[in-house]
Amino acid sequence: MADESDTGSIQSSQSEQGAEKKAFEDSRFYALYIFCPKRSRVTGEDADSSNHSEDGNLSLTVAATNLSAAAETDLRKSLSQRLSKFPNNPSEGNFLSVGLSTSDESSNSAVCYYCVLNGVTAEVLKEDTTVPGTQYVICFISFHDSSWVTFRPELDQYTAGIVKLLDAEPAAIRQTSSKSTNSDSAHHGQLSQIDGAVKDYLERWYEVVLEYLARCVAKLGSNVHYLIYAALLDAQLQMKGFTQQEEADINKFVKCCSLSSLVQQLQSDETSSKSDGDLLLNLDTNITSLQSVTAVLTAKDNTIMFEVDNFSSTCQFCKMATEHLMSGDPKNVTKIKETLESVKLAFIHNLNKLKRFLRQAETDHYALFRSLIYLKKSGAGDLLLRYVHLDASPDTLNVLTVLQDFIKSKGQALV
Structure with missing residues:
Protein backbone atom coordinates (compact mmCIF):
# COMPACT_ATOMS: atom_id res chain seq x y z
CA MET A 1 0.00 0.00 0.00
CA ALA A 2 1.27 3.43 -0.89
CA ASP A 3 2.25 5.71 1.90
CA GLU A 4 -0.33 8.41 2.65
CA SER A 5 2.29 11.11 2.19
CA ASP A 6 3.09 9.71 -1.25
CA THR A 7 -0.60 9.69 -2.15
CA GLY A 8 -0.90 13.28 -1.02
CA SER A 9 2.12 14.24 -3.10
CA ILE A 10 0.63 12.58 -6.20
CA GLN A 11 -2.72 14.35 -5.72
CA SER A 12 -0.94 17.65 -5.17
CA SER A 13 1.14 17.13 -8.30
CA GLN A 14 -1.96 16.28 -10.33
CA SER A 15 -3.73 19.36 -8.97
CA GLU A 16 -0.80 21.57 -9.93
CA GLN A 17 -0.68 20.06 -13.41
CA GLY A 18 -4.41 20.64 -13.79
CA ALA A 19 -4.03 24.26 -12.73
CA GLU A 20 -1.13 24.76 -15.14
CA LYS A 21 -3.14 23.21 -17.98
CA LYS A 22 -6.14 25.46 -17.27
CA ALA A 23 -3.94 28.56 -17.09
CA PHE A 24 -2.37 27.57 -20.40
CA GLU A 25 -5.73 27.08 -22.12
CA ASP A 26 -7.18 30.30 -20.66
CA SER A 27 -4.35 32.34 -22.15
CA ARG A 28 -4.32 33.78 -25.66
CA PHE A 29 -1.21 33.26 -27.69
CA TYR A 30 0.64 34.69 -30.65
CA ALA A 31 3.51 33.78 -32.90
CA LEU A 32 5.39 35.72 -35.56
CA TYR A 33 7.44 33.88 -38.17
CA ILE A 34 9.84 34.92 -40.89
CA PHE A 35 8.52 33.22 -44.00
CA CYS A 36 10.57 32.15 -47.01
CA PRO A 37 8.30 30.68 -49.71
CA LYS A 38 11.30 29.23 -51.60
CA ARG A 39 13.45 26.81 -49.68
CA SER A 40 16.96 28.05 -48.98
CA ARG A 41 19.98 26.70 -47.20
CA VAL A 42 20.15 27.52 -43.54
CA THR A 43 23.44 28.08 -41.78
CA GLY A 44 24.70 29.33 -38.45
CA GLU A 45 22.19 30.30 -35.79
CA ASP A 46 19.17 29.81 -38.04
CA ALA A 47 20.08 26.18 -38.61
CA ASP A 48 18.93 25.41 -35.09
CA SER A 49 15.85 23.21 -35.48
CA SER A 50 14.39 24.62 -32.28
CA ASN A 51 13.33 27.82 -34.06
CA HIS A 52 13.40 26.91 -37.73
CA SER A 53 11.45 24.51 -39.95
CA GLU A 54 11.64 23.57 -43.61
CA ASP A 55 8.89 21.74 -45.43
CA GLY A 56 9.09 21.25 -49.20
CA ASN A 57 9.46 24.63 -50.80
CA LEU A 58 9.20 26.93 -47.77
CA SER A 59 10.85 27.68 -44.45
CA LEU A 60 9.57 29.26 -41.24
CA THR A 61 11.74 30.87 -38.57
CA VAL A 62 10.14 31.93 -35.29
CA ALA A 63 10.74 35.58 -34.48
CA ALA A 64 8.45 36.11 -31.49
CA THR A 65 5.96 34.03 -29.51
CA ASN A 66 4.52 33.52 -26.04
CA LEU A 67 3.88 29.82 -26.64
CA SER A 68 5.89 27.19 -24.84
CA ALA A 69 8.68 25.58 -26.88
CA ALA A 70 6.71 22.36 -27.40
CA ALA A 71 3.49 24.14 -28.40
CA GLU A 72 5.36 26.48 -30.76
CA THR A 73 7.02 23.51 -32.46
CA ASP A 74 3.59 21.89 -32.96
CA LEU A 75 2.21 25.10 -34.43
CA ARG A 76 5.17 25.61 -36.77
CA LYS A 77 4.86 22.07 -38.13
CA SER A 78 1.13 22.50 -38.77
CA LEU A 79 1.70 25.85 -40.48
CA SER A 80 4.48 24.45 -42.66
CA GLN A 81 2.24 21.63 -43.84
CA ARG A 82 -0.67 23.98 -44.54
CA LEU A 83 1.39 26.59 -46.38
CA SER A 84 3.14 23.91 -48.44
CA LYS A 85 -0.15 22.43 -49.62
CA PHE A 86 -2.27 25.57 -49.76
CA PRO A 87 -0.25 28.74 -50.49
CA ASN A 88 -1.98 31.88 -49.27
CA ASN A 89 -2.22 35.30 -50.84
CA PRO A 90 -0.57 37.96 -48.69
CA SER A 91 -2.85 39.83 -46.27
CA GLU A 92 -5.65 37.25 -46.52
CA GLY A 93 -6.26 35.68 -43.13
CA ASN A 94 -7.25 32.04 -42.62
CA PHE A 95 -8.14 29.74 -39.74
CA LEU A 96 -6.50 26.46 -38.83
CA SER A 97 -7.33 23.86 -36.18
CA VAL A 98 -4.16 22.70 -34.44
CA GLY A 99 -3.17 20.38 -31.62
CA LEU A 100 -0.73 22.03 -29.24
CA SER A 101 1.26 20.41 -26.45
CA THR A 102 0.55 21.60 -22.91
CA SER A 103 2.71 21.35 -19.81
CA ASP A 104 1.44 17.84 -19.01
CA GLU A 105 2.68 16.61 -22.41
CA SER A 106 -0.86 16.10 -23.73
CA SER A 107 -2.19 17.71 -26.90
CA ASN A 108 -5.13 20.10 -26.84
CA SER A 109 -7.12 21.43 -29.76
CA ALA A 110 -6.87 25.14 -30.48
CA VAL A 111 -7.93 27.52 -33.25
CA CYS A 112 -5.23 29.51 -35.01
CA TYR A 113 -5.76 32.56 -37.18
CA TYR A 114 -2.80 33.05 -39.50
CA CYS A 115 -1.96 35.57 -42.18
CA VAL A 116 0.97 35.95 -44.59
CA LEU A 117 2.25 39.53 -44.68
CA ASN A 118 4.57 41.38 -46.99
CA GLY A 119 6.95 43.08 -44.60
CA VAL A 120 7.59 46.33 -46.44
CA THR A 121 5.11 49.16 -46.97
CA ALA A 122 5.01 51.35 -50.06
CA GLU A 123 6.30 54.29 -48.01
CA VAL A 124 9.48 52.43 -47.07
CA LEU A 125 10.07 51.26 -50.65
CA LYS A 126 9.94 54.86 -51.85
CA GLU A 127 12.64 55.83 -49.37
CA ASP A 128 14.86 52.77 -49.66
CA THR A 129 14.75 50.54 -52.74
CA THR A 130 17.38 48.21 -51.24
CA VAL A 131 15.00 46.89 -48.58
CA PRO A 132 14.56 43.12 -49.08
CA GLY A 133 11.09 41.75 -49.78
CA THR A 134 10.63 40.03 -46.43
CA GLN A 135 7.49 38.03 -45.73
CA TYR A 136 6.07 37.11 -42.34
CA VAL A 137 3.39 34.83 -40.97
CA ILE A 138 1.50 36.20 -37.99
CA CYS A 139 -0.57 33.82 -35.84
CA PHE A 140 -3.10 34.34 -33.07
CA ILE A 141 -4.20 31.27 -31.10
CA SER A 142 -7.08 30.59 -28.71
CA PHE A 143 -8.28 27.40 -27.03
CA HIS A 144 -11.77 28.62 -26.12
CA ASP A 145 -13.05 30.88 -28.90
CA SER A 146 -13.69 28.20 -31.54
CA SER A 147 -16.22 30.34 -33.44
CA TRP A 148 -14.23 33.55 -33.74
CA VAL A 149 -14.09 33.20 -37.53
CA THR A 150 -16.63 36.06 -37.56
CA PHE A 151 -13.80 38.36 -36.45
CA ARG A 152 -11.82 37.85 -39.65
CA PRO A 153 -12.18 41.51 -40.81
CA GLU A 154 -10.95 42.83 -37.46
CA LEU A 155 -8.09 40.33 -37.40
CA ASP A 156 -7.05 41.18 -40.97
CA GLN A 157 -6.99 44.88 -40.10
CA TYR A 158 -5.01 44.31 -36.92
CA THR A 159 -2.39 42.11 -38.59
CA ALA A 160 -1.87 44.70 -41.32
CA GLY A 161 -0.99 47.23 -38.63
CA ILE A 162 2.14 45.36 -37.58
CA VAL A 163 3.91 45.99 -40.90
CA LYS A 164 4.66 49.61 -40.01
CA LEU A 165 6.23 48.47 -36.75
CA LEU A 166 8.43 46.01 -38.61
CA ASP A 167 9.41 48.78 -41.04
CA ALA A 168 10.34 50.93 -38.06
CA GLU A 169 13.37 48.74 -37.35
CA PRO A 170 16.62 50.72 -37.52
CA ALA A 171 17.67 51.53 -41.09
CA ALA A 172 21.15 50.17 -40.43
CA ILE A 173 19.70 46.75 -39.66
CA ARG A 174 17.68 46.80 -42.90
CA GLN A 175 20.74 47.76 -44.89
CA THR A 176 22.78 44.99 -43.30
CA SER A 177 20.09 42.45 -44.08
CA SER A 178 19.82 43.60 -47.70
CA LYS A 179 23.55 43.01 -48.24
CA SER A 180 23.57 39.56 -46.65
CA THR A 181 23.91 36.54 -48.92
CA ASN A 182 21.84 34.37 -46.60
CA SER A 183 18.22 35.51 -46.68
CA ASP A 184 17.16 33.65 -43.53
CA SER A 185 20.04 35.10 -41.49
CA ALA A 186 19.27 38.55 -42.86
CA HIS A 187 15.63 38.38 -41.86
CA HIS A 188 16.49 37.07 -38.42
CA GLY A 189 18.82 40.01 -37.91
CA GLN A 190 16.17 42.40 -39.11
CA LEU A 191 14.05 41.51 -36.10
CA SER A 192 16.74 41.91 -33.44
CA GLN A 193 14.77 44.75 -31.84
CA ILE A 194 11.50 42.83 -31.63
CA ASP A 195 11.22 42.99 -27.83
CA GLY A 196 9.87 46.53 -28.10
CA ALA A 197 6.79 47.80 -29.90
CA VAL A 198 6.32 44.67 -32.02
CA LYS A 199 6.00 42.38 -28.99
CA ASP A 200 3.66 44.80 -27.23
CA TYR A 201 1.48 44.93 -30.35
CA LEU A 202 1.30 41.15 -30.58
CA GLU A 203 0.42 40.76 -26.90
CA ARG A 204 -2.57 43.12 -27.18
CA TRP A 205 -4.30 41.32 -30.06
CA TYR A 206 -7.17 39.79 -28.09
CA GLU A 207 -7.84 42.94 -26.10
CA VAL A 208 -8.02 45.09 -29.23
CA VAL A 209 -9.58 42.74 -31.77
CA LEU A 210 -12.29 41.00 -29.74
CA GLU A 211 -12.84 42.47 -26.29
Whole structure:
Protein backbone atom coordinates (compact mmCIF):
# COMPACT_ATOMS: atom_id res chain seq x y z
CA MET A 1 0.00 0.00 0.00
CA ALA A 2 1.27 3.43 -0.89
CA ASP A 3 2.25 5.71 1.90
CA GLU A 4 -0.33 8.41 2.65
CA SER A 5 2.29 11.11 2.19
CA ASP A 6 3.09 9.71 -1.25
CA THR A 7 -0.60 9.69 -2.15
CA GLY A 8 -0.90 13.28 -1.02
CA SER A 9 2.12 14.24 -3.10
CA ILE A 10 0.63 12.58 -6.20
CA GLN A 11 -2.72 14.35 -5.72
CA SER A 12 -0.94 17.65 -5.17
CA SER A 13 1.14 17.13 -8.30
CA GLN A 14 -1.96 16.28 -10.33
CA SER A 15 -3.73 19.36 -8.97
CA GLU A 16 -0.80 21.57 -9.93
CA GLN A 17 -0.68 20.06 -13.41
CA GLY A 18 -4.41 20.64 -13.79
CA ALA A 19 -4.03 24.26 -12.73
CA GLU A 20 -1.13 24.76 -15.14
CA LYS A 21 -3.14 23.21 -17.98
CA LYS A 22 -6.14 25.46 -17.27
CA ALA A 23 -3.94 28.56 -17.09
CA PHE A 24 -2.37 27.57 -20.40
CA GLU A 25 -5.73 27.08 -22.12
CA ASP A 26 -7.18 30.30 -20.66
CA SER A 27 -4.35 32.34 -22.15
CA ARG A 28 -4.32 33.78 -25.66
CA PHE A 29 -1.21 33.26 -27.69
CA TYR A 30 0.64 34.69 -30.65
CA ALA A 31 3.51 33.78 -32.90
CA LEU A 32 5.39 35.72 -35.56
CA TYR A 33 7.44 33.88 -38.17
CA ILE A 34 9.84 34.92 -40.89
CA PHE A 35 8.52 33.22 -44.00
CA CYS A 36 10.57 32.15 -47.01
CA PRO A 37 8.30 30.68 -49.71
CA LYS A 38 11.30 29.23 -51.60
CA ARG A 39 13.45 26.81 -49.68
CA SER A 40 16.96 28.05 -48.98
CA ARG A 41 19.98 26.70 -47.20
CA VAL A 42 20.15 27.52 -43.54
CA THR A 43 23.44 28.08 -41.78
CA GLY A 44 24.70 29.33 -38.45
CA GLU A 45 22.19 30.30 -35.79
CA ASP A 46 19.17 29.81 -38.04
CA ALA A 47 20.08 26.18 -38.61
CA ASP A 48 18.93 25.41 -35.09
CA SER A 49 15.85 23.21 -35.48
CA SER A 50 14.39 24.62 -32.28
CA ASN A 51 13.33 27.82 -34.06
CA HIS A 52 13.40 26.91 -37.73
CA SER A 53 11.45 24.51 -39.95
CA GLU A 54 11.64 23.57 -43.61
CA ASP A 55 8.89 21.74 -45.43
CA GLY A 56 9.09 21.25 -49.20
CA ASN A 57 9.46 24.63 -50.80
CA LEU A 58 9.20 26.93 -47.77
CA SER A 59 10.85 27.68 -44.45
CA LEU A 60 9.57 29.26 -41.24
CA THR A 61 11.74 30.87 -38.57
CA VAL A 62 10.14 31.93 -35.29
CA ALA A 63 10.74 35.58 -34.48
CA ALA A 64 8.45 36.11 -31.49
CA THR A 65 5.96 34.03 -29.51
CA ASN A 66 4.52 33.52 -26.04
CA LEU A 67 3.88 29.82 -26.64
CA SER A 68 5.89 27.19 -24.84
CA ALA A 69 8.68 25.58 -26.88
CA ALA A 70 6.71 22.36 -27.40
CA ALA A 71 3.49 24.14 -28.40
CA GLU A 72 5.36 26.48 -30.76
CA THR A 73 7.02 23.51 -32.46
CA ASP A 74 3.59 21.89 -32.96
CA LEU A 75 2.21 25.10 -34.43
CA ARG A 76 5.17 25.61 -36.77
CA LYS A 77 4.86 22.07 -38.13
CA SER A 78 1.13 22.50 -38.77
CA LEU A 79 1.70 25.85 -40.48
CA SER A 80 4.48 24.45 -42.66
CA GLN A 81 2.24 21.63 -43.84
CA ARG A 82 -0.67 23.98 -44.54
CA LEU A 83 1.39 26.59 -46.38
CA SER A 84 3.14 23.91 -48.44
CA LYS A 85 -0.15 22.43 -49.62
CA PHE A 86 -2.27 25.57 -49.76
CA PRO A 87 -0.25 28.74 -50.49
CA ASN A 88 -1.98 31.88 -49.27
CA ASN A 89 -2.22 35.30 -50.84
CA PRO A 90 -0.57 37.96 -48.69
CA SER A 91 -2.85 39.83 -46.27
CA GLU A 92 -5.65 37.25 -46.52
CA GLY A 93 -6.26 35.68 -43.13
CA ASN A 94 -7.25 32.04 -42.62
CA PHE A 95 -8.14 29.74 -39.74
CA LEU A 96 -6.50 26.46 -38.83
CA SER A 97 -7.33 23.86 -36.18
CA VAL A 98 -4.16 22.70 -34.44
CA GLY A 99 -3.17 20.38 -31.62
CA LEU A 100 -0.73 22.03 -29.24
CA SER A 101 1.26 20.41 -26.45
CA THR A 102 0.55 21.60 -22.91
CA SER A 103 2.71 21.35 -19.81
CA ASP A 104 1.44 17.84 -19.01
CA GLU A 105 2.68 16.61 -22.41
CA SER A 106 -0.86 16.10 -23.73
CA SER A 107 -2.19 17.71 -26.90
CA ASN A 108 -5.13 20.10 -26.84
CA SER A 109 -7.12 21.43 -29.76
CA ALA A 110 -6.87 25.14 -30.48
CA VAL A 111 -7.93 27.52 -33.25
CA CYS A 112 -5.23 29.51 -35.01
CA TYR A 113 -5.76 32.56 -37.18
CA TYR A 114 -2.80 33.05 -39.50
CA CYS A 115 -1.96 35.57 -42.18
CA VAL A 116 0.97 35.95 -44.59
CA LEU A 117 2.25 39.53 -44.68
CA ASN A 118 4.57 41.38 -46.99
CA GLY A 119 6.95 43.08 -44.60
CA VAL A 120 7.59 46.33 -46.44
CA THR A 121 5.11 49.16 -46.97
CA ALA A 122 5.01 51.35 -50.06
CA GLU A 123 6.30 54.29 -48.01
CA VAL A 124 9.48 52.43 -47.07
CA LEU A 125 10.07 51.26 -50.65
CA LYS A 126 9.94 54.86 -51.85
CA GLU A 127 12.64 55.83 -49.37
CA ASP A 128 14.86 52.77 -49.66
CA THR A 129 14.75 50.54 -52.74
CA THR A 130 17.38 48.21 -51.24
CA VAL A 131 15.00 46.89 -48.58
CA PRO A 132 14.56 43.12 -49.08
CA GLY A 133 11.09 41.75 -49.78
CA THR A 134 10.63 40.03 -46.43
CA GLN A 135 7.49 38.03 -45.73
CA TYR A 136 6.07 37.11 -42.34
CA VAL A 137 3.39 34.83 -40.97
CA ILE A 138 1.50 36.20 -37.99
CA CYS A 139 -0.57 33.82 -35.84
CA PHE A 140 -3.10 34.34 -33.07
CA ILE A 141 -4.20 31.27 -31.10
CA SER A 142 -7.08 30.59 -28.71
CA PHE A 143 -8.28 27.40 -27.03
CA HIS A 144 -11.77 28.62 -26.12
CA ASP A 145 -13.05 30.88 -28.90
CA SER A 146 -13.69 28.20 -31.54
CA SER A 147 -16.22 30.34 -33.44
CA TRP A 148 -14.23 33.55 -33.74
CA VAL A 149 -14.09 33.20 -37.53
CA THR A 150 -16.63 36.06 -37.56
CA PHE A 151 -13.80 38.36 -36.45
CA ARG A 152 -11.82 37.85 -39.65
CA PRO A 153 -12.18 41.51 -40.81
CA GLU A 154 -10.95 42.83 -37.46
CA LEU A 155 -8.09 40.33 -37.40
CA ASP A 156 -7.05 41.18 -40.97
CA GLN A 157 -6.99 44.88 -40.10
CA TYR A 158 -5.01 44.31 -36.92
CA THR A 159 -2.39 42.11 -38.59
CA ALA A 160 -1.87 44.70 -41.32
CA GLY A 161 -0.99 47.23 -38.63
CA ILE A 162 2.14 45.36 -37.58
CA VAL A 163 3.91 45.99 -40.90
CA LYS A 164 4.66 49.61 -40.01
CA LEU A 165 6.23 48.47 -36.75
CA LEU A 166 8.43 46.01 -38.61
CA ASP A 167 9.41 48.78 -41.04
CA ALA A 168 10.34 50.93 -38.06
CA GLU A 169 13.37 48.74 -37.35
CA PRO A 170 16.62 50.72 -37.52
CA ALA A 171 17.67 51.53 -41.09
CA ALA A 172 21.15 50.17 -40.43
CA ILE A 173 19.70 46.75 -39.66
CA ARG A 174 17.68 46.80 -42.90
CA GLN A 175 20.74 47.76 -44.89
CA THR A 176 22.78 44.99 -43.30
CA SER A 177 20.09 42.45 -44.08
CA SER A 178 19.82 43.60 -47.70
CA LYS A 179 23.55 43.01 -48.24
CA SER A 180 23.57 39.56 -46.65
CA THR A 181 23.91 36.54 -48.92
CA ASN A 182 21.84 34.37 -46.60
CA SER A 183 18.22 35.51 -46.68
CA ASP A 184 17.16 33.65 -43.53
CA SER A 185 20.04 35.10 -41.49
CA ALA A 186 19.27 38.55 -42.86
CA HIS A 187 15.63 38.38 -41.86
CA HIS A 188 16.49 37.07 -38.42
CA GLY A 189 18.82 40.01 -37.91
CA GLN A 190 16.17 42.40 -39.11
CA LEU A 191 14.05 41.51 -36.10
CA SER A 192 16.74 41.91 -33.44
CA GLN A 193 14.77 44.75 -31.84
CA ILE A 194 11.50 42.83 -31.63
CA ASP A 195 11.22 42.99 -27.83
CA GLY A 196 9.87 46.53 -28.10
CA ALA A 197 6.79 47.80 -29.90
CA VAL A 198 6.32 44.67 -32.02
CA LYS A 199 6.00 42.38 -28.99
CA ASP A 200 3.66 44.80 -27.23
CA TYR A 201 1.48 44.93 -30.35
CA LEU A 202 1.30 41.15 -30.58
CA GLU A 203 0.42 40.76 -26.90
CA ARG A 204 -2.57 43.12 -27.18
CA TRP A 205 -4.30 41.32 -30.06
CA TYR A 206 -7.17 39.79 -28.09
CA GLU A 207 -7.84 42.94 -26.10
CA VAL A 208 -8.02 45.09 -29.23
CA VAL A 209 -9.58 42.74 -31.77
CA LEU A 210 -12.29 41.00 -29.74
CA GLU A 211 -12.84 42.47 -26.29
CA TYR A 212 -14.14 45.85 -27.49
CA LEU A 213 -17.58 44.21 -27.74
CA ALA A 214 -17.58 43.15 -24.08
CA ARG A 215 -16.29 46.57 -23.01
CA CYS A 216 -19.16 48.31 -24.85
CA VAL A 217 -21.73 46.03 -23.24
CA ALA A 218 -20.18 46.61 -19.81
CA LYS A 219 -20.18 50.38 -20.32
CA LEU A 220 -23.63 50.81 -21.88
CA GLY A 221 -25.60 47.80 -20.67
CA SER A 222 -29.00 47.62 -22.32
CA ASN A 223 -28.30 51.03 -23.87
CA VAL A 224 -26.27 49.30 -26.58
CA HIS A 225 -29.52 49.37 -28.57
CA TYR A 226 -28.59 52.98 -29.31
CA LEU A 227 -25.43 51.76 -31.07
CA ILE A 228 -27.33 49.15 -33.08
CA TYR A 229 -29.85 51.79 -34.09
CA ALA A 230 -27.15 54.29 -35.07
CA ALA A 231 -25.45 51.62 -37.19
CA LEU A 232 -28.63 50.55 -39.01
CA LEU A 233 -29.49 54.20 -39.49
CA ASP A 234 -26.04 54.79 -41.03
CA ALA A 235 -25.76 57.88 -38.82
CA GLN A 236 -22.70 60.00 -38.16
CA LEU A 237 -22.20 59.31 -34.46
CA GLN A 238 -20.83 62.00 -32.17
CA MET A 239 -19.86 61.13 -28.59
CA LYS A 240 -19.63 63.24 -25.45
CA GLY A 241 -18.39 62.26 -22.01
CA PHE A 242 -16.46 59.15 -23.12
CA THR A 243 -12.75 58.41 -22.89
CA GLN A 244 -10.66 58.03 -26.02
CA GLN A 245 -10.58 54.26 -25.54
CA GLU A 246 -14.36 54.12 -25.08
CA GLU A 247 -14.92 56.16 -28.23
CA ALA A 248 -12.68 53.81 -30.21
CA ASP A 249 -14.58 50.80 -28.87
CA ILE A 250 -17.96 52.34 -29.66
CA ASN A 251 -16.90 53.23 -33.20
CA LYS A 252 -15.82 49.63 -33.78
CA PHE A 253 -19.07 48.34 -32.30
CA VAL A 254 -21.10 50.52 -34.67
CA LYS A 255 -18.97 49.44 -37.62
CA CYS A 256 -19.55 45.83 -36.61
CA CYS A 257 -23.32 46.43 -36.92
CA SER A 258 -23.05 48.26 -40.24
CA LEU A 259 -25.04 46.91 -43.17
CA SER A 260 -22.67 47.73 -46.01
CA SER A 261 -20.30 44.75 -45.81
CA LEU A 262 -23.12 42.27 -45.31
CA VAL A 263 -25.06 43.59 -48.29
CA GLN A 264 -21.93 43.33 -50.43
CA GLN A 265 -21.52 39.69 -49.45
CA LEU A 266 -25.15 38.93 -50.23
CA GLN A 267 -24.84 40.57 -53.64
CA SER A 268 -21.88 38.40 -54.57
CA ASP A 269 -23.35 35.17 -53.20
CA GLU A 270 -24.04 32.96 -56.20
CA THR A 271 -26.35 30.75 -54.18
CA SER A 272 -28.76 33.57 -53.40
CA SER A 273 -32.14 33.29 -55.04
CA LYS A 274 -32.85 35.49 -58.04
CA SER A 275 -35.56 37.43 -56.20
CA ASP A 276 -33.23 38.21 -53.30
CA GLY A 277 -30.49 39.24 -55.70
CA ASP A 278 -32.86 41.61 -57.48
CA LEU A 279 -34.07 43.07 -54.22
CA LEU A 280 -30.56 43.80 -53.00
CA LEU A 281 -29.34 45.19 -56.31
CA ASN A 282 -27.42 48.45 -55.94
CA LEU A 283 -28.20 48.79 -52.22
CA ASP A 284 -24.55 48.75 -51.17
CA THR A 285 -23.41 51.10 -53.94
CA ASN A 286 -26.20 53.57 -53.22
CA ILE A 287 -26.00 53.48 -49.46
CA THR A 288 -23.81 56.62 -49.43
CA SER A 289 -26.59 58.55 -51.18
CA LEU A 290 -28.77 58.38 -48.08
CA GLN A 291 -29.58 61.68 -46.49
CA SER A 292 -26.96 62.48 -43.89
CA VAL A 293 -28.10 61.88 -40.31
CA THR A 294 -26.26 62.96 -37.16
CA ALA A 295 -26.66 61.19 -33.85
CA VAL A 296 -25.24 62.23 -30.47
CA LEU A 297 -24.44 59.77 -27.68
CA THR A 298 -23.77 61.39 -24.30
CA ALA A 299 -22.55 59.87 -21.03
CA LYS A 300 -23.22 62.04 -17.99
CA ASP A 301 -23.59 61.14 -14.32
CA ASN A 302 -23.87 57.42 -15.07
CA THR A 303 -26.68 58.15 -17.53
CA ILE A 304 -26.63 57.50 -21.28
CA MET A 305 -28.54 59.87 -23.54
CA PHE A 306 -29.09 59.56 -27.28
CA GLU A 307 -30.43 62.08 -29.77
CA VAL A 308 -30.77 61.82 -33.55
CA ASP A 309 -31.90 64.25 -36.24
CA ASN A 310 -35.37 63.74 -37.77
CA PHE A 311 -35.76 60.24 -36.33
CA SER A 312 -36.96 58.77 -33.07
CA SER A 313 -34.20 57.91 -30.62
CA THR A 314 -34.61 54.15 -31.06
CA CYS A 315 -36.89 51.41 -32.39
CA GLN A 316 -38.49 48.24 -31.08
CA PHE A 317 -36.45 46.07 -33.45
CA CYS A 318 -33.18 47.28 -31.88
CA LYS A 319 -34.54 46.94 -28.36
CA MET A 320 -35.57 43.33 -28.97
CA ALA A 321 -32.17 42.59 -30.50
CA THR A 322 -30.50 44.03 -27.41
CA GLU A 323 -32.67 41.96 -25.08
CA HIS A 324 -31.52 38.85 -26.91
CA LEU A 325 -27.90 39.99 -26.70
CA MET A 326 -28.12 40.75 -22.96
CA SER A 327 -29.76 37.40 -22.20
CA GLY A 328 -26.44 35.68 -22.85
CA ASP A 329 -23.03 35.99 -21.27
CA PRO A 330 -22.04 39.68 -21.59
CA LYS A 331 -18.36 38.67 -21.61
CA ASN A 332 -18.65 36.07 -24.38
CA VAL A 333 -17.43 38.14 -27.32
CA THR A 334 -18.04 35.45 -29.95
CA LYS A 335 -21.69 35.13 -28.89
CA ILE A 336 -22.08 38.91 -28.96
CA LYS A 337 -20.64 39.03 -32.48
CA GLU A 338 -22.88 36.18 -33.65
CA THR A 339 -25.92 38.00 -32.24
CA LEU A 340 -25.03 41.20 -34.06
CA GLU A 341 -24.55 39.28 -37.30
CA SER A 342 -27.99 37.69 -36.87
CA VAL A 343 -29.50 41.15 -36.27
CA LYS A 344 -28.13 42.37 -39.60
CA LEU A 345 -29.46 39.29 -41.39
CA ALA A 346 -32.89 39.79 -39.82
CA PHE A 347 -32.97 43.42 -40.93
CA ILE A 348 -32.02 42.50 -44.50
CA HIS A 349 -34.75 39.83 -44.48
CA ASN A 350 -37.31 42.43 -43.34
CA LEU A 351 -36.16 44.84 -46.03
CA ASN A 352 -36.49 42.20 -48.74
CA LYS A 353 -39.96 41.25 -47.55
CA LEU A 354 -41.13 44.87 -47.58
CA LYS A 355 -39.79 45.31 -51.11
CA ARG A 356 -41.76 42.28 -52.28
CA PHE A 357 -44.95 43.75 -50.80
CA LEU A 358 -44.31 47.07 -52.50
CA ARG A 359 -43.72 45.41 -55.86
CA GLN A 360 -46.98 43.53 -55.49
CA ALA A 361 -48.72 46.78 -54.51
CA GLU A 362 -48.03 48.18 -57.97
CA THR A 363 -50.96 46.06 -59.21
CA ASP A 364 -52.61 44.90 -55.97
CA HIS A 365 -54.10 47.41 -53.53
CA TYR A 366 -54.37 44.81 -50.78
CA ALA A 367 -50.56 44.39 -50.95
CA LEU A 368 -50.29 48.10 -50.14
CA PHE A 369 -52.30 47.50 -46.97
CA ARG A 370 -50.07 44.52 -46.12
CA SER A 371 -47.04 46.78 -46.57
CA LEU A 372 -48.45 49.20 -44.00
CA ILE A 373 -49.23 46.42 -41.51
CA TYR A 374 -45.78 44.92 -42.00
CA LEU A 375 -44.07 48.26 -41.40
CA LYS A 376 -45.90 48.57 -38.08
CA LYS A 377 -45.15 45.02 -36.95
CA SER A 378 -41.48 45.05 -37.97
CA GLY A 379 -40.56 47.48 -35.21
CA ALA A 380 -38.16 49.22 -37.61
CA GLY A 381 -40.50 50.93 -40.05
CA ASP A 382 -38.59 54.21 -40.24
CA LEU A 383 -35.33 52.36 -40.86
CA LEU A 384 -36.84 50.20 -43.60
CA LEU A 385 -38.34 53.21 -45.37
CA ARG A 386 -34.91 54.86 -45.25
CA TYR A 387 -33.44 52.12 -47.45
CA VAL A 388 -36.33 50.81 -49.50
CA HIS A 389 -36.32 53.60 -52.08
CA LEU A 390 -32.68 53.20 -53.12
CA ASP A 391 -33.20 50.64 -55.88
CA ALA A 392 -36.95 51.07 -56.35
CA SER A 393 -38.49 51.29 -59.82
CA PRO A 394 -40.57 54.39 -60.77
CA ASP A 395 -43.79 52.44 -60.13
CA THR A 396 -42.57 51.32 -56.72
CA LEU A 397 -41.59 54.90 -55.87
CA ASN A 398 -45.16 56.00 -56.66
CA VAL A 399 -46.48 53.31 -54.30
CA LEU A 400 -44.03 54.50 -51.65
CA THR A 401 -45.23 58.08 -52.01
CA VAL A 402 -48.84 57.03 -51.46
CA LEU A 403 -47.87 54.91 -48.46
CA GLN A 404 -45.74 57.60 -46.81
CA ASP A 405 -48.38 60.29 -47.38
CA PHE A 406 -50.97 58.07 -45.67
CA ILE A 407 -48.67 57.40 -42.71
CA LYS A 408 -47.93 61.10 -42.38
CA SER A 409 -51.60 62.10 -42.55
CA LYS A 410 -52.47 59.65 -39.80
CA GLY A 411 -49.49 60.61 -37.69
CA GLN A 412 -48.70 56.93 -37.14
CA ALA A 413 -45.44 55.88 -35.51
CA LEU A 414 -43.44 53.08 -37.12
CA VAL A 415 -41.00 52.36 -34.27
